[in-house]
Structures are given as structure tokens and as C-alpha cells.
Amino acid sequence: MSSLTSGPLKDLGKETYHWQRYTFKQRMGRYSAFVVVALLLYWTLSTVDVFWPWVWSAPEEINDMLYRMMPPNPRAIPEIIPVLIETINIATIGTLFAVIISLPIAYFGARNVSPNKITLAIARVIIVASRSINTLIWALLFVAILGPGPMAGVVAIAFRSIGFMGKLIGESIEEMDWGPVEALQASGSGQGHIVTYAITPQVMPTFWAVAILRWDINIRESTVLGMVGAGGIGMLFQVAIDLFRWNTVSMVLVSIILVVLFGEVVTGMVRRKLI
Amino acid sequence: MSIAANTVNSDGSFLWKRPHFISNPLLRYGLLVFSVVYLMYAFGTLEINFSRVMRGIPRAMQIFSGAIPPDFTSRGSLIVTGFIESIQITILSTTVGVLLSIPFGFMAARNITILPVYWVGRAIIIVARSLHPVVLGVLFVKAVGFGAFAGILTLIIYTLGFVGKLIAEAVEEIKYGQIEAIRATGAGYFTILIYAVFPQIMPRLIGLSMYQLDINLRASTVIGLVGAGGIGNTLNSAFGRYDYGTASAILLIMIGIILIAETVSGKLRRFTR
Amino acid sequence: MLEIKDLVKSYGDGQPVLKGLNFSTGDKKLTAVIGSSGAGKSTMLRCINRLVTADSGEILLDGVDMLKLRGKELQYARRKIGMIFQAYNLVDRLTVMENVLSGRLGYVPFLKGALRKFPQEDIDRAYQLLKRVGLSQYVNKRSDELSGGERQRVGVARALMQNPQILLADEPTASLDPKTSERIMELIARLTDELHLPVLINLHNVAQAKHYAARIVGLRDGVMVFDGKPDELTDEHLELIYTGKDELNEQLHPEGESEE
Numbered sequence: 010m011s012s013l014t015s016g017p018l019k020d021l022g023k024e025t026y027h028w029q030r031y032t033f034k035q036r037m038g039r040y041s042a043f044v045v046v047a048l049l050l051y052w053t054l055s056t057v058d059v060f061w062p063w064v065w066s067a068p069e070e071i072n073d074m075l076y077r078m079m080p081p082n083p084r085a086i087p088e089i090i091p092v093l094i095e096t097i098n099i100a101t102i103g104t105l106f107a108v109i110i111s112l113p114i115a116y117f118g119a120r121n122v123s124p125n126k127i128t129l130a131i132a133r134v135i136i137v138a139s140r141s142i143n144t145l146i147w148a149l150l151f152v153a154i155l156g157p158g159p160m161a162g163v164v165a166i167a168f169r170s171i172g173f174m175g176k177l178i179g180e181s182i183e184e185m186d187w188g189p190v191e192a193l194q195a196s197g198s199g200q201g202h203i204v205t206y207a208i209t210p211q212v213m214p215t216f217w218a219v220a221i222l223r224w225d226i227n228i229r230e231s232t233v234l235g236m237v238g239a240g241g242i243g244m245l246f247q248v249a250i251d252l253f254r255w256n257t258v259s260m261v262l263v264s265i266i267l268v269v270l271f272g273e274v275v276t277g278m279v280r281r282k283l284i
Numbered sequence: 285m286s287i288a289a290n291t292v293n294s295d296g297s298f299l300w301k302r303p304h305f306i307s308n309p310l311l312r313y314g315l316l317v318f319s320v321v322y323l324m325y326a327f328g329t330l331e332i333n334f335s336r337v338m339r340g341i342p343r344a345m346q347i348f349s350g351a352i353p354p355d356f357t358s359r360g361s362l363i364v365t366g367f368i369e370s371i372q373i374t375i376l377s378t379t380v381g382v383l384l385s386i387p388f389g390f391m392a393a394r395n396i397t398i399l400p401v402y403w404v405g406r407a408i409i410i411v412a413r414s415l416h417p418v419v420l421g422v423l424f425v426k427a428v429g430f431g432a433f434a435g436i437l438t439l440i441i442y443t444l445g446f447v448g449k450l451i452a453e454a455v456e457e458i459k460y461g462q463i464e465a466i467r468a469t470g471a472g473y474f475t476i477l478i479y480a481v482f483p484q485i486m487p488r489l490i491g492l493s494m495y496q497l498d499i500n501l502r503a504s505t506v507i508g509l510v511g512a513g514g515i516g517n518t519l520n521s522a523f524g525r526y527d528y529g530t531a532s533a534i535l536l537i538m539i540g541i542i543l544i545a546e547t548v549s550g551k552l553r554r555f556t557r
Numbered sequence: 558m559l560e561i562k563d564l565v566k567s568y569g570d571g572q573p574v575l576k577g578l579n580f581s582t583g584d585k586k587l588t589a590v591i592g593s594s595g596a597g598k599s600t601m602l603r604c605i606n607r608l609v610t611a612d613s614g615e616i617l618l619d620g621v622d623m624l625k626l627r628g629k630e631l632q633y634a635r636r637k638i639g640m641i642f643q644a645y646n647l648v649d650r651l652t653v654m655e656n657v658l659s660g661r662l663g664y665v666p667f668l669k670g671a672l673r674k675f676p677q678e679d680i681d682r683a684y685q686l687l688k689r690v691g692l693s694q695y696v697n698k699r700s701d702e703l704s705g706g707e708r709q710r711v712g713v714a715r716a717l718m719q720n721p722q723i724l725l726a727d728e729p730t731a732s733l734d735p736k737t738s739e740r741i742m743e744l745i746a747r748l749t750d751e752l753h754l755p756v757l758i759n760l761h762n763v764a765q766a767k768h769y770a771a772r773i774v775g776l777r778d779g780v781m782v783f784d785g786k787p788d789e790l791t792d793e794h795l796e797l798i799y800t801g802k803d804e805l806n807e808q809l810h811p812e813g814e815s816e817e
Contacts, residue, residue: 026684141539269414465646470636470663
């Protein structure tokens with residue numbers, strides 16, 4: 010039998026074609042974007058306040074630190090466990106407070122249901138301020154006001170979360186189907202009934218999703234609160250660093266990773282149950 | 285949802301009950317009891333001390349009276365340098381971080397790698413994601429000294445964890461047929477990545493980079509609190525001096541810049557879609 | 558010359574999809590593979606260019622066993638085998654030209670491919686092929702802007718771009734409407750006939766198989782149950798191939814005859 014070789018493609022004409030991947034306009038667009046990015050990087054690299062010899066010795070320094078951290082010190086575990094639990098508690102209670110407070114804020118901050126312009130503006134300002142200031146800065150403030158301890162942490166977590174949740178829940182109120190609201194209005198229901206029967210059921214899935222997500226984020230955030238004195242594992246971390254107890258530092262890092270993973274697993278489970 | 289709660293009575297009337305959210309009563313009440321007990325315990329550990337709150341109130345008044353009006357001028361040049369440094373940290377760390385996230389994200393995508401590589405990629409991303417930037421900041425300040433460089437390293441790792449994970453997810457969601465088609469032409473592994481994987485994740489990647497620019501700017505304002513450069517440094521020393529006027533000025537500018545960055549990043553993302 | 562011997566393939570721990578399949582062809586004409594879904598048609602095709610790796614058996618292409626190849630050798634063998642897919646499998650966000658040129662990726666070095674630096678003769682040939690399949694006006698269009706029929710034309714051009722020695726087509730018309738489907742079949746049949754290119758084509762439509770193929774192979778549960786010319790394929794054979802499967806009625810009484 011003959012082999013399978015087919016001849017070269019034939020009968021296709023002899024035309025040649027000049028092909029370029031992008032049109033002239035596309036190419037110009039890409040070049041100018043490239044130039045802008047290059048200039049930006051050039052400006053940054055030439056003006057940033059970095060002592061370059063430190064950069065070149067950095068890999069060595071980091072290696073050295075990692076070397077000193079090994080192995081994690083298991084004797085630190087009895088110290089770690091109570092503050093780790095405190096970390097979770099701060100995140101949970103902070104989120105709980107935020108959930109309660111963010112609901113009215115979301116309601117007043119949603120353009121379609123907010124009673125008037127003033128309530129809308131107030132809610133929006135609260136949301137923006139809360140969101141733009143980091144948990145740790147809130148913590149700094151509340152440690153100054155309330156004194157050090159987990160309570161400052163809880164309040165900081167709550168203050169940062171209110172804006173986050175208020176914004177997302179408010180957006181879901183703005184995007185909801187208006188039909189059920191009209192149906193209830195037509196049946197003569199008051200605003201209270203409209204909230205419980207037409208708005209709440211529609212916003213519920215987003216509400217849960219946002220609350221769970223924020224709890225997950227807050228576990229991460231509450232691991233550092235202690236560094237400014239607001240409770241949780243951060244304090245232990247800071248002390249271990251200041252005393253150069255590197256093996257304890259690495260044990261703390263391992264436990265932080267474990268507690269964050271724990272948070273992710275729990276939120277994953279709850280999310281699957283609820284949604 | 286339980287249907288058993290609804291029954292027709294002997295007189296023909298229908299007994300209606302709202303179905304319970306969790307139908308198993310044991311689980312339902314168990315969870316309720318657990319939650320109540322947990323909350324009572326957790327509140328107990330908070331050391332809520334009302335006398336301390338009371339004593340805090342005058343301190344709060346003092347802080348706020350110091351903070352109003354905000355003082356933009358007396359430390360004006362420090363504030364400007366602080367913000368410029370935060371922006372520089374953001375730009376460099378986002379660029380390097382996103383570039384690094386691509387190989388690590390690919391490593392952590394189950395559908396295009398072998399198992400050992402996948403585990404290494406996943407482990408690196410999990411560690412990078414779990415550690416708060418402030419924790420990383422403290423470590424890098426210890427390792428390479430105070431200043432912007434520690435901040436840049438911190439946010440590079442932070443970006444790696446965040447973007448790396450999302451790239452891995454994007455790669456796991458691509459249409460596998462396109463990979464098969466390019467593989468069938470006899471292309472090698474890296475050519476397949478360039479031709480079949482990259483085009484599919486490119487829009488997500490650009491969007492993510494823009495988003496990360498926004499996130500890193502926010503994070504760059506706090507890592508300074510632990511000495512890793514940027515406006516956080518300035519803010520921390522203002523707090524340390526009880527100079528609440530400067531602190532409130534910084535916070536106000538921070539809110540403004542973050543709002544602008546959010547809008548710009550949103551616009552750019554829409555533009556690249 | 559393609560020869561398949563005792564090919565066995567199972568996915569996971571399940572029943573084997575192919576149970577000792579034997580098949581050979583040296584003919585430069587169109588062979589249609591028919592059978593119900595799950596009969597192993599697609600697996601058989603994918604085993605040939607190793608998109609799927611068979612458990613045991615031999616696949617000899619010009620005397621070389623595909624199952625023994627690794628790395629570069631496998632890539633070189635794959636470029637001799639063109640493939641057309643049911644879902645077209647074009648890279649959506651690349652242009653038509655880039656998709657056709659990707660048929661040359663087995664031949665160009667990595668960097669040249671990544672930078673789209675294809676030899677001019679490849680670009681010429683891609684253009685000629687596009688002209689031939691009637692899409693030369695869409696050279697710089699993104700492939701996700703095309704209709705299904707147009708995409709499959711690009712798919713055909715990409716496969717032929719490899720200058721293959723055999724063409725595999727896995728249900729190339731199954732995602733298309735009947736009219737477009739006929740035109741794609743015609744295009745494949747005419748082009749491969751001109752090029753003296755042997756084609757192995759999976760079809761779920763027996764009428765199409767009878768019309769276009771020079772040889773028909775029937776698979777059932779991973780074994781070959783019919784092998785012959787189209788006019789030798791009787792209703793009895795069809796019953797053998799499709800009995801107990803959902804498609805039986807549809808294939809025996811095509812085109813709405815089975816309406817109640």
C-alpha cells in the first residue's frame with residue numbers, strides 16, 4: 010500500500026499577503042500605552058527613596074532571617090492558643106456589630122429607598138469614611154480613646170466593616186426588582202411591610218454572602234490588631250519580633266496561616282449551605 | 285424545606301407554618317444554643333469596662349478637638365512626600381507583583397500543571413494570602429531595614445497572593461478545547477500557554493492589575509505604620525506627637541485619593557474589557 | 558498509512574470505551590465513522606493524535622507507533638495529523654489570521670511563534686487557504702465575531718495549514734444548522750479530495766456519511782461492527798449499530814419521517 014504522504018497544497022493560487030497583527034491605529038495605541046507605563050516606571054525608579062545597596066543584599070538578609078526562624082518553636086503553642094481564640098472572637102463580634110449597624114446604613118444609602126437626600130448623603134459619607142480608613146488606623150484611634158485591649162479591636166473591626174457591608178448591601182438594594190415593592194404598595198401595605206416582605210427577601214442572599222465574606226476578611230485583619238494594642242495574636246507577634254525570638258515568630262506565622270485557612274474552610278462550608 | 289409542617293385539619297382548614305430555614309430541629313436548636321453560648325463567652329472575654337469607656341470619652345473629645353480643623357500646612361511638605369512615596373510603592377509593587385503572579389498563578393492551576401508543581405504553587409499562594417501586609421511589613425522591615433524598599437517587598441508578596449490566586453482560578457476556567465486544538469497542531473508546552481491560555485485570561489489579567497493598583501494603594505497607607513515607608517509613616521509619627529490636626533488632614537487626603545483611585549481603576553477596567 | 562491494533566481505552570475505573578479496536582486505512586479518501594454517542598468514535602480519533610492516551614494497543618502512522626512517542630517526537634508526529642473539532646476550538650480572542658497561522662506552530666520556534674513572526678510563505682499560504690474557504694475578507698477579524706459556519710471554515714483552514722498527511726474530523730458539523738452543515742461537509746470533501754488527503758471523520762448523521770464517504774465504519778460499544786462501502790450499509794447494519802440507543806429511529810428514518 011502507498012504511504013500517506015499527500016502532496017503540498019496546490020491549486021490555491023500564488024497570491025502573497027502582507028499581514029500585520031495590529032492595524033496602524035491599534036499599534037499606535039499600544040505604543041503610547043507602553044510609553045506611558047515606561048515613563049511612569051522610570052519616574053518611580055529614579056525618585057523612590059530606596060538605598061540600593063540594601064536591595065542587592067536583601068536576598069541574603071531574607072534567607073538569613075528564614076534560617077533563624079527554622080524550626081518553629083512548639084513551646085510557644087500554649088501562649089498562642091488563647092490569643093488565637095481572642096483573634097477569632099474579635100473578628101466575630103466585630104462583624105456581628107457591623108452587620109447590625111450596616112443594615113440601616115445600607116437602607117439609607119440606597120438611592121431608590123432612602124427617604125430623602127439628607128439621609129442619603131449622611132449614609133454615603135459614613136460609608137465612604139468607614140471604607141477608606143484601614144482597620145489598623147481605626148484601631149490606632151480607638152486604642153487612643155478606649156485604651157489598649159480587645160474592645161478597641163472589636164470597635165475598629167466594626168467601624169471598618171460597616172462601610173464595606175453598607176456599600177455592597179446598598180448596591181444590591183439599588184439593583185433589586187422593583188415589582189414586588191409596587192405590588193405591596195398596591196395592596197396598601199406600609200413601609201415596614203414593604204421592607205420585610207419585598208426588600209428583605211431580595212437582598213437576603215447578598216446580605217449573607219457579604220457578611221460571610223467580611224467575617225473571612227476580618228479574621229485576617231484581626232491578626233494584626235494586637236500590633237497597635239487592640240488585642241489578638243498581633244501583640245504576641247510584635248513581642249516575639251522585638252525580643253528576636255525568631256522560632257516563636259515562625260510558630261506565630263504558622264498559626265496565623267492555620268487560623269486564616271480555618272476561616273476560609275468555615276466560610277466555604279457556610280456559603281455552600283446558604284447559597 | 286419541610287412540607288410536614290403544613291397539614292390539612294379535620295375540618296378542612298389548612299394549617300400553615302413558615303418552613304424553617306434548617307429543617308432538622310436538633311441541628312436548628314443545637315446551632316442556636318451554640319451561638320448563644322459562644323457569644324456570651326466571647327463577650328465575656330472582651331473585658332468591656334464601662335468606667336474605662338467613660339474615662340475614654342474626654343480623651344476622645346480631646347482628640348477630636350485637636351483634629352478639627354485639620355492642619356494641612358504645618359507639616360505640608362512631609363504629607364506630600366509621604367503620599368508620593370505611597371504612590372511609588374504602589375506602582376512598583378503592583379508591576380513586579382503582577383509579573384510574578386503570572387508564573388505562580390499558572391503553577392497553581394490544576395488543569396495545566398503536574399501535581400507536584402501544583403502543590404508548590406498553591407502552597408506559596410496560600411502563605412502569601414494568609415499573611416496580612418502589616419505582618420509581612422514587620423518581617424521585611426526587620427530583614428531589609430526601614431523605608432520604602434520593605435514596603436515594596438511587602439506589597440509584592442501581597443499582590444502575589446491575591447493576583448496569583450485569581451489568575452489560577454481564571455486559568456482553571458478556560459475552555460480546554462482551545463488548548464487541545466493548539467496541542468493537536470504539534471505545538472510545544474510554552475507555545476500552548478502563549479496561544480491558547482494567555483489570550484483567554486488576558487482581559488481578566490488586565491482588569492486584575494488595575495484592581496490591584498487600587499488595593500495596593502490602600503494597603504500602602506497602613507504598612508507605613510510599622511515602618512515600611514509611605515504616608516503611614518507620617519501618620520504614625522503625627523499620632524505619636526499627639527498632632528491630631530496633621531493626622532486628620534492625612535486621613536482626609538487619604539479618603540480623597542482612595543476615592544479617586546477607585547474611580548480611575550474602575551474606568552480603566554471598563555476600558556480594557 | 559494508518560493502522561490501529563487492539564486499541565483499548567477506559568476513563569478512570571469505568572468500563573472501557575474502546576475494547577480492542579482494529580482499523581487500518583491507506584486510502585486517500587474519506588472514511589466516515591458512525592455510531593451512537595458513547596460508542597467510542599471521539600475517543601478513537603483523539604487516541605490517534607494522543608489528545609487522549611490509550612491504555613494499550615498500537616497506533617502506527619507510517620510505521621511509527623504514536624503510543625511510544627514522547628516530547629518533541631510526539632509534537633513532530635502531531636503536526637502530520639490535522640484535526641477539526643466539533644466546537645471549532647478556535648482561540649476566541651485571536652484574529653482569524655492568527656488562528657489559521659497557529660496551524661504552523663509545530664514548525665516555528667517558540668519565540669517566533671510567540672511574537673507572531675511567521676515566515677512569509679506561511680502567511681501567503683494562510684491567506685490562500687482563507688481565500689479558498691471564502692473568508693479572505695475577515696483576515697483581521699477576531700474569531701469570536703464569526704458565525705458558527707465561518708468558525709468551522711477557519712478550523713478547516715487551520716488543520717490544512719499543518720500540511721497534514723491525514724485529517725481527523727470529530728463531528729465537524731454537529732454544532733451547525735443543517736444547511737451550513739452540508740456546506741462544511743462539501744468543503745471538507747472537496748478540499749481533501751483535491752489534496753489527496755485521507756480523512757477520518759466522525760459523523761452522527763448517517764445520511765451525510767453515505768453521501769460523502771467512500772468507506773463507512775460502524776462502532777458500537779468500542780468495537781467495530783461494520784466496515785464497508787456506503788451502498789453496502791443496510792438497515793440491518795444500522796440496527797446492529799444503533800439498537801437500543803436513542804438515535805435508532807432518527808437514523809433509520811431521517812429528516813422528519815419519524816414524526817408521529
